[in-house]
Amino acid sequence: MIFLNINNLNVTIDGKQILRDFNLNINLGEVHAIMGPNGSGKSTLANVLAGNEDYEVKSGKIIFKDQNLFDLNIEERAQLGIFLAFQYPVEIPGVNITPFLQASLNSRLKNQNKEEVDNLDFAKILRSKAQELGINSEMLKRSINTGFSGGEKKRYEILQMSILNPEFAIFDETDSGLDVDALRIVTEGINKFKTNNNSFLIITHYQKLLDYIKPDFVHVMRDGSIVKSGDISLASEIEESGYKNF
């Protein structure tokens, strides 16, 4: 099975080219990190994978679990097991966290031909997962991301991931805006979730996050394509002398 293969991807937005002949292969069980300066197209890549319709795919191919990703819309991709932890999670006042997440989980279970969970069971799952991430139950009564601090938003993204149990999770600068303690809780959550049956793509600016979640591969991205791939030592190189050498 091809898990994830991105082949010669070219993407524009409003006529401006952002991804250029982008290539990346990720196998099941692997953790990849992408590092790159602001504006290099990291979030664009994440959003194209998630199916955001604002971007125009000019050419190229993405295969996920042997399926052509471009045949699937946003929700179908999520149901198939793609999860994007957003760089800027949006506030949705009036849409309560709990029923929303239950509907999400059930859409995913349905796709896997599994039995859907009822309110009671879901409340139990939610409470125990929230506790693990240090999210208090008061927060679960609120509207999606509404009035959350930056750290709370990121934590809530990880909570959603651990409940939806995706096979492929993308973290778009999940470390930004987190203090040391919050970073530790979030990365513990991510590490706990990691198994041989899922893969991660971690987008970050800083080596710090990669000290907690050890990637198998590190890629450097500039101007819409990967300019160098290697192991964790690449991250230390960037930490020391920035992106100017790439």
Add this chain to the structure above:
Amino acid sequence: MTLQDNFENHSKQYIFCDDEFLSKEREKIFIKINSNNFEKKNNESLKNLPFSDLNSFNYFFHVLDDKPKSIIKEKNVYQVDIVNGRSENYEDENIKIRNIFSKDFDKKKYVKDNKDNDIVMDFNKIFLNSGFFLTVKAEAQIKIHLNHNTKKNFTIFQQNFFNFQKNSKVKIEENFNLTENTINNIKSDFKADEYSSIEHNIFQKFTSSNKLFLTSNATCQKNSSFKQFSFNFSDGFVRNFHYAKLNGVFAKAVLKGCFFLKDNNACSNKTFVSHNAENCESNQTYKGILNDISKANYFSNTFVAENAQKTEGYQLSKGILLTDTCAFFSKPELRIFADDVKCSHGSTIGPVDESALYYLRSRGIDKKQAMKMIIASFIEDELENLDEDNINKINNNLSNYLNSV
């Protein structure tokens, strides 16, 4: 039929046909409209109005043998059926209902009473053919299901008078069962006596050949509260023009509405609250979802008299536009003559929040359900105080509406 034909047709059925003074008044208004000699500029009542329909309908009204009923459904719960504009006379220890007679009207008030050159009220006066009195007695605590049943082709021009006596507590659920090709031009006055508390939920849903022009005037005395919610799911034209006067201290008025439009439907909305006493509160909020090439307008007004200190007045209009061919025009107005007041108004009208939609979908929720979540959240505040029956009814209608999106 022309307006002239209708006018002559109706003359025998005019409630005041035995009253020379009012008959003259009726004729005056007719001539004004028929000669097209009325105020058009800045006339809010003309906005989105199907005026040609109004002007060239087929007047049709008669009293049917089929008797309307008023029944007690359970203790303190009443069902009042209005059939083709007529109700049954009924009285018990809680309420009293009877059809109107010409002697019920205060002539001077009747003649003067047309706010802002309201063309719909002009038609109501020319063709008046029905109406009822409904009194809720002092201290009564009741719920009333008020059902308007209008049979095919009937044209109803109605004036109703509600009186809520001291300390009464009333919940009115008003429904419109309109069959086909009906016109319903209904004006209701609500008098809320001291310490009375009224919740008025209006539910509007009917097919496109029907039209409803609903006008209400609430007058609130000391410590009374009048809360109105209208929900418009109609395929036919609806006009909601609702006014409240806060005449006694510590009175409270809430005029809220939600509408859901599609195809080429239109609706016209207006609320007006006059603060004439100290320490009163008001809230005017209308929210709409528009699809296809539908059109809506909302005029809201807060007036605060010089003596009405410590007023709190709040106005809000919100709209979600599902296409770029629908239109929602909103115009809030504030006129304040007192100095110690808290008043505000806000308006947000635009397409559905794409980033919210993306977020929900990216968690596996399909587009329709995600839209439903966003739109349900949009009217969530309005549902807060409704009972379960109403919430279910609104949610069902919302689902139906969204299925057509």
